[in-house]
Amino acid sequence: GAGVSQSPSNKVTEKGKDVELRCDPISGHTALYWYRQSLGQGLEFLIYFQGNSAPDKSGLPSDRFSAERTGGSVSTLTIQRTQQEDSAVYLCASSSGTGGEKLFFGSGTQLSVL
Amino acid sequence: AQSVTQLDSQVPVFEEAPVELRCNYSSSVSVYLFWYVQYPNQGLQLLLKYLSGSTLVESINGFEAEFNKSQTSFHLRKPSVHISDTAEYFCAVSQGGFQKLVFGTGTRLLVSP
Numbered sequence: 001g002a003g004v005s006q007s008p009s010n011k012v013t014e015k016g017k018d019v020e021l022r023c024d025p026i027s028g029h030t031a032l033y034w035y036r037q038s039l040g041q042g043l044e045f046l047i048y049f050q051g052n053s054a055p056d057k058s059g060l061p062s063d064r065f066s067a068e069r070t071g072g073s074v075s076t077l078t079i080q081r082t083q084q085e086d087s088a089v090y091l092c093a094s095s096s097g098t099g100g101e102k103l104f105f106g107s108g109t110q111l112s113v114l
Numbered sequence: 115a116q117s118v119t120q121l122d123s124q125v126p127v128f129e130e131a132p133v134e135l136r137c138n139y140s141s142s143v144s145v146y147l148f149w150y151v152q153y154p155n156q157g158l159q160l161l162l163k164y165l166s167g168s169t170l171v172e173s174i175n176g177f178e179a180e181f182n183k184s185q186t187s188f189h190l191r192k193p194s195v196h197i198s199d200t201a202e203y204f205c206a207v208s209q210g211g212f213q214k215l216v217f218g219t220g221t222r223l224l225v226s227p
Contacts, residue, residue, distance in 0.1 A: 033215065042120075042219030043158075043204055056214050091158070100146045100208070102160040103215060 002026075004106035006092050012112045013082055021077045021109045025094030033095075033103065034067055034077050038088035046090075049075065050097055082113045116141040116207050118218035126224045129197055135190040135221045137179075137205030147188040148206040148215070149179055158204065164188065175199075200225045 005024040013019050025032050034046040045059035049069045060066070064082075069075040079086055089110050093103040119138045127133045139145060149161040162173040169181040179190045188205060205218040 035217070043206075043217035045214060045216055048214040093158075099213070100163065100165040102148075102163065103150075103158075105158040107157050 004092055004094050004104050006090075006106035006109050008109060009107065010110045010112075012114065014114055015084060016081055018078065018080045019082055019111065021079075021090050021092075021111070023075045023077070023092030023094075023106060025073065025075070025092070026104055027073075028096070029094035029104070030072065030097035031095045032069055032075050033093045034075070035091045035093065036088045037091055037108070041088075043091070046077070079111075082111075084113050087111055087113045116145065116209055116216055118205050118207050118216055120205055120218035120221050122221045123219065124222045124224065126226065127195055129225055129227050130194045132193050133191065133195050133199075133223065135203050135205075135223065137188045137190065137218060139186050139188065139205070139207045141186075141207060141209060143209050146208045147179075147181060148208075149173075149177070149188075149190050150204045150206060150217070151201050152204070152220075153201045161190075161203070195223070195225050197225050197227065199223060 007022045030051045032049040036044045047067045048056040064080045067077045089108040091108045093105045095101045095103045117140045121136055147164040150158045151161045152158045162171045164171050164181045172178045177192045179188050181188055202220045202222045204220045206215050208215045
């Protein structure tokens with residue numbers, strides 16, 4: 001596609017429910033990132049996929065968070081048993097993966113946990 | 115692991131005044147450094163980057179940043195700001211190659227007339 005696509009753009013859920021956030025990277029990009037943006041916290045790294053390598057999960061805040069990338073393309077971020085503190089904008093970005101290249105960001109999913 | 119510090123959460127400035135947004139990083143190895151900008155109601159986009167070579171890098175809209183290895187800094191400067199520069203600015207670092215990009219907490223630049 002022309003850019004990084006994220007869906008849904010907005011998600012309202014109840015505390016304790018599970019949610020899935022989807023990211024469609026730019027075709028051919030081997031690197032894919034998930035970040036979380038919340039007030040006062042800036043841009044928090046969550047997880048990084050690079051080609052066929054094992055993902056860098058060092059930023060996932062708890063075991064309620066998981067992500068997968070199928071076929072080296074689409075990625076899904078899953079949050080189980082959501083909590084109010086999970087409310088934030090979840091951003092996905094992709095890049096060509098060669099190092100030092102720019103990231104292309106999606107417009108994000110605004111998650112609100114009531 | 116690398117980290118990025120942006121000490122100023124908000125920088126108010128008058129139009130046509132100079133501005134400096136500070137960024138310091140911690141890493142024991144060579145790094146790539148970036149500034150990203152997020153304009154109101156828009157997505158993040160790359161402003162400029164340092165990979166190697168000249169330590170002074172420039173953007174197309176008049177911003178520049180200088181890589182200072184001894185001070186582990188990559189401050190962003192502009193000699194004369196415009197109202198349209200109002201945005202949030204994020205500094206980021208990676209250790210090069212196939213390494214994740216880590217962002218700072220951002221600095222909100224507020225330019226007033």
